[in-house]
Amino acid sequence: MKIEITLPNWLNEQLLKEGEERVWSTPEERMRWVLALAHRNIEEATGGPFGAAVFEKDSGRLVAAAVNRVVPSQTSISHAETLALALAQQKLATHDLSAPGFPVMELVASAQPCIQCFGNTWWSGVRGLVIGARAVDVEAIAGFREGPLPDQWPELLENRPEPLPAVTVTRDLLREEAKAVLQRYRASGGLVYNAGGS
């Protein structure tokens, strides 16, 4: 028995084309690129309206990128953030992106992590989390039920018990552009893959 989760062909091709040399210098550049992935995932009908990527925070090099694949991969874990983190970990051959010897890494996500991706962020070892749309946008515009994040979740990531490294949280980066992606999904009639057969 094994679990296998793939990215869409268009994203694999795009990642090959970008190559290893490109650098995404600013937070806005990183977010705009991630939003473009989410947007293309809608247009290609290859998953839900979300994109995410792991970057080396200081150098701006890309470690891994993903889009939502819940329906095509037949697994509810296949949120963009979770896949980007897992791809980064398998690429670097570690379950812990904050293991000694690695540069500081950050997760850039088109929308606020749901309860599952919040938990995955907790365990992953990323030390930055940069978010476009808020959960309230995801729920109000696209209809997903994001789950009950603990109150003060950004503070809980920033002030973690030893030995866990702090995760710096940046919210509302290009929020209006991020909301526009969710609006496009709604207008496209995209599937809302909550549990409960909806």
Added chain:
Amino acid sequence: MKIEITLPNWLNEQLLKEGEERVWSTPEERMRWVLALAHRNIEEATGGPFGAAVFEKDSGRLVAAAVNRVVPSQTSISHAETLALALAQQKLATHDLSAPGFPVMELVASAQPCIQCFGNTWWSGVRGLVIGARAVDVEAIAGFREGPLPDQWPELLENRPEPLPAVTVTRDLLREEAKAVLQRYRASGGLVYNAGGS
């Protein structure tokens, strides 16, 4: 790019041997079997001290089973509960275990879900969650940092917003036996794979 997560060979062999006919009638039978998986995962040194399985709640038939694979699979998502849910979903070819036409399914876990597996339970479509050890046991005995579950998390699973189906939570089933598995891991010197290079 793809993510691939496998089970240990001993578990694949065991699942083949059990066959499709076996029925686990009582909650205790299901939990004892899951605890044995967690225990064997320690003895074989194939992952962390956790096991989980998805059962058809009424018939007692097994849908999927897993053990923790964080370190061997080099992914922090590879908790036993998450893998059991994903294996069940891919086997049944659906991201939603509560989709119309499926029997009621429950997740039986050797220990209380961490923040990540709580979130995964939220999205998965299981309608029952049966737990052995508590988070306080996992943290105190084995040293994992399970993350900040929201207050009243069992009530939040049981009373979810429409259209999400209720998840019935049963706690402390064979809790002492479940704690003994965690104690065995600690005694074995098993790795505590929190983020932060620990």
